[in-house]
Amino acid sequence: MRQVLEEYRGLIKKRSIVMVALAIMLLSLTLFSISIGSMSLSLGKVVEVLTFIFLPSSRRMDPSLVRIIINLRLPRIIMAIIAGACLGIAGTILQVILRNPLASPYTIGVTSSAAFGAALAIILGAGIIGWMGKNIIYMNPYVVVFNAFTFSAMCSIIVAFLSLYKGTSPSATILAGIAMTYLFSAATSLLQYFGTTEQIAALVFWVFGDLGKAEWLDVSITSCIFLITLPLIMWLTGDYNALISSDEVAESLGVNVRTVRIISLIMASLLTATPIAFIGTISFIGLLAPHIARLVIGLDYRYLVPTSALIGAILLLAADTAGRTVLSPLILPVGILTAFMGVPLFLYLLLKRREGYL
Amino acid sequence: MILRVAGVCFRYGSLPVLKDVTFEVNKGEVVCILGPNGSGKTTLLRCINRLLRPYKGSVLVNERDVISLKRGEIAKIFGYVPQIEENRFPLTVFEAVMLGRKPHMGWRPSKRDFKAVSDILRDLDLEGLAMRKVSELSGGEWRKVIMARALAQEPEVLLLDEPTNHLDLKHQVEVLSLVRTLAKKKGLCVIMAMHDINLALRFSDKVIVISEGRIVFSGKVSELSPSIVERVYGIKVEVLHDGNGIPIIIPAI
Ligand SMILES: Nc1ncnc2c1ncn2[C@@H]1O[C@H](COP(=O)(O)OP(=O)(O)OP(=O)(O)O)[C@@H](O)[C@H]1O
Ligand SMILES: [Mg+2]
Numbered sequence: 001m002r003q004v005l006e007e008y009r010g011l012i013k014k015r016s017i018v019m020v021a022l023a024i025m026l027l028s029l030t031l032f033s034i035s036i037g038s039m040s041l042s043l044g045k046v047v048e049v050l051t052f053i054f055l056p057s058s059r060r061m062d063p064s065l066v067r068i069i070i071n072l073r074l075p076r077i078i079m080a081i082i083a084g085a086c087l088g089i090a091g092t093i094l095q096v097i098l099r100n101p102l103a104s105p106y107t108i109g110v111t112s113s114a115a116f117g118a119a120l121a122i123i124l125g126a127g128i129i130g131w132m133g134k135n136i137i138y139m140n141p142y143v144v145v146f147n148a149f150t151f152s153a154m155c156s157i158i159v160a161f162l163s164l165y166k167g168t169s170p171s172a173t174i175l176a177g178i179a180m181t182y183l184f185s186a187a188t189s190l191l192q193y194f195g196t197t198e199q200i201a202a203l204v205f206w207v208f209g210d211l212g213k214a215e216w217l218d219v220s221i222t223s224c225i226f227l228i229t230l231p232l233i234m235w236l237t238g239d240y241n242a243l244i245s246s247d248e249v250a251e252s253l254g255v256n257v258r259t260v261r262i263i264s265l266i267m268a269s270l271l272t273a274t275p276i277a278f279i280g281t282i283s284f285i286g287l288l289a290p291h292i293a294r295l296v297i298g299l300d301y302r303y304l305v306p307t308s309a310l311i312g313a314i315l316l317l318a319a320d321t322a323g324r325t326v327l328s329p330l331i332l333p334v335g336i337l338t339a340f341m342g343v344p345l346f347l348y349l350l351l352k353r354r355e356g357y358l
Numbered sequence: 359m360i361l362r363v364a365g366v367c368f369r370y371g372s373l374p375v376l377k378d379v380t381f382e383v384n385k386g387e388v389v390c391i392l393g394p395n396g397s398g399k400t401t402l403l404r405c406i407n408r409l410l411r412p413y414k415g416s417v418l419v420n421e422r423d424v425i426s427l428k429r430g431e432i433a434k435i436f437g438y439v440p441q442i443e444e445n446r447f448p449l450t451v452f453e454a455v456m457l458g459r460k461p462h463m464g465w466r467p468s469k470r471d472f473k474a475v476s477d478i479l480r481d482l483d484l485e486g487l488a489m490r491k492v493s494e495l496s497g498g499e500w501r502k503v504i505m506a507r508a509l510a511q512e513p514e515v516l517l518l519d520e521p522t523n524h525l526d527l528k529h530q531v532e533v534l535s536l537v538r539t540l541a542k543k544k545g546l547c548v549i550m551a552m553h554d555i556n557l558a559l560r561f562s563d564k565v566i567v568i569s570e571g572r573i574v575f576s577g578k579v580s581e582l583s584p585s586i587v588e589r590v591y592g593i594k595v596e597v598l599h600d601g602n603g604i605p606i607i608i609p610a611i
Contacts, residue, residue, distance in 0.1 A: 002484070004452065004476050004479055004485050004488045005472055005476055007452075007488060007489050008450075008452050008488070011450070011489065076451075081541075099445075146599075150604055169451040234465075235465065237462060237465075238463065238465065241449075241453075241457060241460075242457055242460050244445070244447050244449065245445045245447065246440075246441060246443065246445055248404075248409060248440060249438075249440065249443060251409055251429060252407060252409060252433060252436070252440075252459040252460040253433050253457060253458065253461060254429050254431075254432065254433025254434070255429065255460070255462055256429050256432040294448075298448070298449070298450070298453075299447060299449045299453070300449070300453055302465075302466070324364070
């Protein structure tokens, strides 16, 4: 008996070590990412500037350097971290509540409805908060953001209701999500058909997730959503563990399966819709992060949720850092990078693993 | 602890499955449910812990209707071993058994939860497998883990749907002996659906035979007559007696 407990403690210790290692990795990647760009800095300089920003002292600092870091690099990098974490967690909880290792924010239609909302604003000029006119040069980005967010929220509410109607069975939810994806894609194509070349170009530009769009306000709102949903999701992790096997087993262990599914569906939509509304669609992070996290930490959701947040953040930041360096000074949108990096990584994981879903 | 099933009727859509099922189980009693395939044994067990809702009749635990209880409360009363649990996942055996502590546990397992789990792993002789992944177990080992999970719930009523499925001769006897000992020692009610009549009779106090959703016999093990078995299963049987008053029923070929 002693021995079993010792072994279990060993397992927990190993997991903590993995999580700390990931956190260190994220931190070093962050510092590295701050250091590169049109004006490249040494790591020592980065630390110096950061201490100057966060712990103001009497030391003098080159103001243009401080401005570059505060206004250009930090919002982009922090947005990469927060958005990656949001998408990683969203994918993880969707995969367990839908009991499907291929589920991701795409599966429930959140991304295509966001694109539709953006298209509505960019092509028809119709915004939920105000009309913005046909001239895209004077476009207020927040009209697009609000539209994208509202339509993804609407889509997930529809999916939640359709699934509730069928007793929240995983397959019903996935089918509802796929139906919504097709509906919104078709509607977006219809809008594109009537759009001018510039409008379509602007829409395509929006659809490639691009972290360069991120402003401090966007970063703060996304962080708020992340910080509000995280405790609730962590509180549900015990229920997720019980849900791994089947609804029947979860219920017999005292889980209110319907409630957990609906709450999680809403949390996952919020965690996806918010970053996507600000930076555009980003593929693969929500699918890939949970798979890698399960590989390194195991299946206990109390550890899996924070780990997939860390891995989502690392993946997105790595992709964006790569996008800023490979063709520098040209910056590639991160959405394209994640797809290119994601596909081979995902195929590798699929082929390498014999078992192990959820 | 008295469990009372009173006039339970259940149907799947328009297909009636349980028809006016009534019986009682007292503290410390082991009851086996016999009946041919499709007679409604699984459905009955699932009505008892409210995985299914009967359209008529009720299930009472100490005179409280389970309909009035919350899911979490029900999970503290009923431990459930399903007939099949197909989905195998790479959780370790220790963690899978810890799932059974869910109804009692806060966010993280307490000392008591750890103790309960390690005691059960010892009782079921699963200690050697504790760190193995559930997806890498044999059918019988997995079955024992499911049993361990139900016991970890520290339930007052154990609902076992063919608990000896996939188990070898030794483990069948071991698992059922453990269940019986727990019933006597801790005053659990045990209701188990079984197909192996003789094994079931050896370890039970009472027998319920159902056929097409109706109880056709309910009484002491020694009172089960071969004519009922012949009628329900539709084959000829012979009865031997082992001297303890427990009949041994074998098909006459
Ligand atoms: N989900 C379901 N939907 C519709 N009918 C069902 C469902 N589950 C079971 N049934 C039907 O209900 C009847 C009773 O099924 P049940 O599973 O309770 O039988 P059982 O006695 O456990 O049989 P077995 O010994 O084969 O396990 C059967 O006729 C079966 O076809
Ligand atoms: Mg059955």
